[in-house]
Amino acid sequence: MSRTARVGPATTAARGPKSKPFSMRLSRVTDRFVTAEARRTKRSRGAVVEALAEEAARMRRFPGIAFRGEDAGRRAWVIGTGLDVWEVIEMLGDHRTSERLVAGTELDARAVDLARAYHATYPEEIDGAMAENRRPLTELRELYPFIGLTPASPRR
CATH class of the missing domain: 1.10.1220 (Arc Repressor Mutant)
Known part of the structure; x- marks a missing residue:
C-alpha cells in the first residue's frame, strides 16, 4: 500500500467494487x-x-468499534480503550498472545478479540496504519528535515 494512500473505511480498496446506483x-x-x-x-x-x-455498517458488524479522526484518515478504534484497532494489533504482536496482552495491560479479552476480528476482516486498512506508524527514521528526516528526537529513558 502506498504511503500516501488513505486507510480507513472511506478508501476504494476497503469498499471494493461498486453496486448498482439507487436513489433515496x-x-x-x-x-x-x-x-x-x-x-x-x-x-x-x-x-x-x-x-x-x-x-455505520462496520459499527453494526463489530459492536464496540467506532471511528475517529480527520475525514481523509478516519481510524477504527476500540470503544472504552482509547486505542485504535491498529494499536491493539501492534501490541498483540509485541506480547505474542492475547493472554499475555490481557495480563500485561488494562485491555480485556473482549477488546483484543474485537480488534483481531476487525483486523481479520479489514487487513489492508489495519496493516496500512501499522506500516505508516513504522516509517523509517531516514524517511521521516527526509520529509521533515527539522525533526527533533527525544531519547527514550532507560528502563529501571
Whole structure:
C-alpha cells in the first residue's frame, strides 16, 4: 500500500467494487448535514453518504468499534480503550498472545478479540496504519528535515 494512500473505511480498496446506483430521500435534518459535510470536505453528497453508511455498517458488524479522526484518515478504534484497532494489533504482536496482552495491560479479552476480528476482516486498512506508524527514521528526516528526537529513558 502506498504511503500516501488513505486507510480507513472511506478508501476504494476497503469498499471494493461498486453496486448498482439507487436513489433515496433524506430527512431535512440529515440532508442539511450531508450537504454541509460535502461542502466542508469538498466531496460529493453521494461520497459523504457512502462514507457514513460504510462506517455505520462496520459499527453494526463489530459492536464496540467506532471511528475517529480527520475525514481523509478516519481510524477504527476500540470503544472504552482509547486505542485504535491498529494499536491493539501492534501490541498483540509485541506480547505474542492475547493472554499475555490481557495480563500485561488494562485491555480485556473482549477488546483484543474485537480488534483481531476487525483486523481479520479489514487487513489492508489495519496493516496500512501499522506500516505508516513504522516509517523509517531516514524517511521521516527526509520529509521533515527539522525533526527533533527525544531519547527514550532507560528502563529501571
